[in-house]
Amino acid sequence: MVRFARCNALLSLALDASGKGCRYVAKGASDDDVVKEMSEHLTAVHQVDAGIMKANILASTKTNNG
Numbered sequence: 001m002v003r004f005a006r007c008n009a010l011l012s013l014a015l016d017a018s019g020k021g022c023r024y025v026a027k028g029a030s031d032d033d034v035v036k037e038m039s040e041h042l043t044a045v046h047q048v049d050a051g052i053m054k055a056n057i058l059a060s061t062k063t064n065n066g
């Protein structure tokens with residue numbers, strides 16, 4: 001069982017480094033892992049303060065049973 005969150009669910013207008021809609025997906029075994037991965041991505045790629053995004057990340061984190 002994998003927990004995951006999509007960047008474009010958090011930042012609907014997010015663009016990746018080449019100007020396309022961001023398709024980044026953070027995955028982890030726990031919500032904490034997903035928050036950590038997504039926080040690093042948001043900071044590095046979108047220059048977003050991940051601290052204020054934590055609740056949003058958790059709210060959009062889902063379970064992948066596949």
Ligand SMILES: [Zn+2]
Nearest residue numbers: 007014022024
């Ligand atoms: Zn992104």
